[in-house]
Amino acid sequence: xxxxxxxxxxxxxxxxxxxxxxxxxxxxxxxxxxxxxxxxxxxxxxxxxxxxxxxxxxxxxxxxxxxxxxxxxxxxxxxxxxxxxxxxxxxxxxxxxxxxxxxxxxxxxxxxxxxxxxxxxxxxxxxxxxxxxxxxxxxxxxxxxxxxxxxxxxxxxxxxxxxxxxxxxxxxxxxxxxxxxxxxxxxxxxxxxxxxxxxxxxxxxxxxxxxxxxxxxxxxxxxxxxxxxxxxxxxxxxxxxxxxxxxxxxxxxxxxxxxxxxxxxxxxxxxxxxxxxxxxxxxxxxxxxxxxxxxxxxxxxxxxxxxxxxxxxxxxxxxxxxxxxxxxxxxxxxxxxxxxxxxxxxxxxxxxxxxxxxxxxxxxxxxxxxxxxxxxxxxxxxxxxxxxxxxxxxxxxxxxxxxxxxxxxxxxxxxxxxxxxxxxxxxxxxxxxxxxxxxxxxxxxxxxxxxxxxxxxxxxxxxxxxxxxxxxxxxxxxxxxxxxxxxxxxxxxxxxxxxxxxxxxxxxxxxxxxxxxx
Amino acid sequence: xxxxxxxxxxxxxxxxxxxxxxxxxxxxxxxxxxxxxxxxxxxxxxxxxxxxxxxxxxxxxxxxxxxxxxxxxxxxxxxxxxxxxxxxxxxxxxxxxxxxxxxxxxxxxxxxxxxxxxxxxxxxxxxxxxxxxxxxxxxx
Numbered sequence: 001x002x003x004x005x006x007x008x009x010x011x012x013x014x015x016x017x018x019x020x021x022x023x024x025x026x027x028x029x030x031x032x033x034x035x036x037x038x039x040x041x042x043x044x045x046x047x048x049x050x051x052x053x054x055x056x057x058x059x060x061x062x063x064x065x066x067x068x069x070x071x072x073x074x075x076x077x078x079x080x081x082x083x084x085x086x087x088x089x090x091x092x093x094x095x096x097x098x099x100x101x102x103x104x105x106x107x108x109x110x111x112x113x114x115x116x117x118x119x120x121x122x123x124x125x126x127x128x129x130x131x132x133x134x135x136x137x138x139x140x141x142x143x144x145x146x147x148x149x150x151x152x153x154x155x156x157x158x159x160x161x162x163x164x165x166x167x168x169x170x171x172x173x174x175x176x177x178x179x180x181x182x183x184x185x186x187x188x189x190x191x192x193x194x195x196x197x198x199x200x201x202x203x204x205x206x207x208x209x210x211x212x213x214x215x216x217x218x219x220x221x222x223x224x225x226x227x228x229x230x231x232x233x234x235x236x237x238x239x240x241x242x243x244x245x246x247x248x249x250x251x252x253x254x255x256x257x258x259x260x261x262x263x264x265x266x267x268x269x270x271x272x273x274x275x276x277x278x279x280x281x282x283x284x285x286x287x288x289x290x291x292x293x294x295x296x297x298x299x300x301x302x303x304x305x306x307x308x309x310x311x312x313x314x315x316x317x318x319x320x321x322x323x324x325x326x327x328x329x330x331x332x333x334x335x336x337x338x339x340x341x342x343x344x345x346x347x348x349x350x351x352x353x354x355x356x357x358x359x360x361x362x363x364x365x366x367x368x369x370x371x372x373x374x375x376x377x378x379x380x381x382x383x384x385x386x387x388x389x390x391x392x393x394x395x396x397x398x399x400x401x402x403x404x405x406x407x408x409x410x411x412x413x414x415x416x417x418x419x420x421x422x423x424x425x426x427x428x429x430x431x432x433x434x435x436x437x438x439x440x441x442x443x444x445x446x447x448x449x450x451x452x453x454x455x456x457x458x459x460x461x462x463x464x465x466x467x468x469x470x471x472x473x474x475x476x477x478x479x480x481x482x483x484x485x486x487x488x489x490x491x492x493x494x495x496x497x498x499x500x501x502x503x504x505x506x507x508x509x510x511x512x513x514x515x516x517x518x
Numbered sequence: 519x520x521x522x523x524x525x526x527x528x529x530x531x532x533x534x535x536x537x538x539x540x541x542x543x544x545x546x547x548x549x550x551x552x553x554x555x556x557x558x559x560x561x562x563x564x565x566x567x568x569x570x571x572x573x574x575x576x577x578x579x580x581x582x583x584x585x586x587x588x589x590x591x592x593x594x595x596x597x598x599x600x601x602x603x604x605x606x607x608x609x610x611x612x613x614x615x616x617x618x619x620x621x622x623x624x625x626x627x628x629x630x631x632x633x634x635x636x637x638x639x640x641x642x643x644x645x646x647x648x649x650x651x652x653x654x655x656x657x658x
Contacts, residue, residue, distance in 0.1 A: 011626070011627065011640050012626075012627045012629065012630050012640070012642060014639075014640055015627050015630060015633060015640035015641050015642035016630060016642050016643060045629075047629035047630045048629075048630075050630065183626060184623070184624060185624070186596075186598030186599050186600055186601075186623060186624040186628065187598070187599060187600045187624070187628045188624075188626070188628070189626040189627065189628055189629065191626075192626040224545075224582045225622060225624065225625050225626065225635070226626060227638060228640075260536075262538075262541065262542070263541070263542075263545050264541075264580075264582075265541060265544070265545070265580035265581070265582035265583055266580055266581035266582030266622070267579065267580050267581060267582075268623060279541065280538050280541075281537070281538040282538040282539060282540030282541055282566070282576070283540070283572070283576060284575055284576055284579035284580075285579065285580070300537055300538075341628065341629070342629065343600040343628030343629045343631065344599065344600040344603035344604065344628065344631060345603040345604055346629075349628070349629030349630065349631075350629050351629075372604065381599060385598065385599060385623075415628075417599045417600045417603060417628070418603060419599075419603045420603070423603065428599065428602075431599070431602070435598075435623065438623075439623075
């Protein structure tokens with residue numbers, strides 16, 4: 001019997017030397033005449049432990065990490081290929097607190113399976129959602145997704161089933177499903193992990209979406225910063241097609257759907273759905289006015305269901321286990337789970353899929369173990385570069401779309417970036433404006449000009465040039481951007497800026513009441 | 519130059535089919551040649567029935583496309599919030615003192631910040647020292 005050893009192929013694991021570890025394992029095993037079956041799995045999402053190597057034992061998978069190529073000889077010396085004890089041994093993977101306390105529905109397979117093995121996928125409930133969906137009329141699939149309470153995981157949190165219903169009821173000779181995989185929010189990597197670690201889940205979700213709305217062609221718009229995700233999808237799609245899960249006759253049903261990966265080109269604003277459509281059509285990523293809704297007039301003017309990777313990859317489990325199963329997770333109007341991505345200055349960063357209702361404090365300390373620097377955590381930005389900074393007084397609020405909205409914060413795509421007490425929130429607010437200036441598509445004035453003026457105003461505040469006046473101006477400017485921008489780029493840049501100013505006035509040279517320091 | 523003209527024509531021909539072909543065509547050219555030569559704009563425009571201005575507009579809109587060859591190795595350092603919280607500013611300053619650097623905003627390696635992409639290969643949890651060792655290894 002060969003020893004089965006898992007070394008992740010996730011790009012964050014690669015960035016930490018996983019390929020070198022894999023080669024060292026193969027080499028050392030050959031030297032010792034130990035038969036080894038090397039599996040390149042996705043990442044379990046515990047990045048402080050990457051590269052994390054697992055071996056199959058009779059009790060389950062045993063984890064070792066973080067492993068470097070130089071550790072491999074020592075690992076073999078202790079017989080790690082059969083679960084031997086070594087300083088790097090972490091115990092059984094499934095019993096690690098970080099994983100055990102999660103509720104992995106969307107990420108159920110990520111890190112467990114070989115991402116490109118269709119057999120692995122089928123052996124872990126893969127395609128059971130599609131098998132159910134294919135027997136349903138379109139309306140029933142839409143109802144199931146609506147019932148589940150699934151809302152758009154890209155950040156806008158619009159109910160997925162309602163969007164699909166609009167596309168289903170639109171009359172057209174051609175409809176599309178487009179997956180928005182332009183995951184540009186800094187601090188987020190769930191889409192990347194899913195595409196690299198379980199590509200068939202996305203393919204299956206898109207196929208179900210196509211059956212639901214009556215589309216025959218799909219596109220996955222993936223950012224150019226994700227070459228490994230693009231490569232994985234481009235390998236998975238033909239495998240799925242050859243096995244009859246895509247193409248002219250899906251599972252013998254006579255129904256047709258096919259998929260193409262389109263590579264983006266580094267424009268953050270193309271994560272906005274209408275800018276993405278422009279880009280897919282071969283133009284600059286300039287935001288379109290709405291209405292018309294893309295659901296009625298989207299890609300090439302045809303009705304288009306646009307969903308984020310995580311929304312689509314969640315659809316299979318909903319169809320496999322039923323709407324009720326999914327909606328039993330979560331709280332209020334936020335049903336199901338959200339894959340949180342914990343990053344920045346944090347000891348144990350990674351992917352944490354939890355039902356809505358978990359608190360930021362639990363994520364930061366129970367999972368994250370506090371800051372990486374060992375210094376106190378000062379501010380946490382939730383929801384990407386357009387999300388608010390949260391001070392400690394807000395860390396016990398349940399992570400739920402409505403609860404967050406009540407404190408003028410957003411969950412967005414689930415990104416959490418931690419800053420310790422060395423962070424200067426005035427500089428981060430300036431950065432938010434600067435990022436908007438760099439990435440604005442330029443179509444609307446509040447965003448295009450407002451962001452440039454915002455940087456200037458922030459510079460004056462930082463340099464203490466008529467500070468109180470400039471702060472008043474910043475409020476004015478932010479109000480214009482909030483209310484006058486065409487999309488979230490300009491419309492939400494005030495979130496990080498004003499939340500930083502409100503909660504950390506001292507960094508802006510103001511006292512706690514928001515007045516200027518003497 | 520003749521050879522390059524020929525390969526551009528071949529690349530355009532291979533990717534011009536299908537709706538919204540401009541980005542796939544530009545990617546194909548940049549993947550193959552390393553950049554999109556300014557004198558190929560006319561040819562691309564003609565093949566796709568666009569104006570040169572439209573093609574130029576697209577090339578210049580997207581950060582990823584370039585009209586000049588890139589320095590070798592191509593060093594892209596993430597400058598977004600997560601990497602900032604783990605000292606990317608120091609890394610960036612150091613890198614700038616030794617080579618050409620292109621800032622990028624998020625490589626999706628945020629739980630192992632700071633991160634960079636060097637010649638398309640991802641690196642994470644970087645320090646100035648580790649960065650130097652990587653460059654040395656690439657150079658040797």
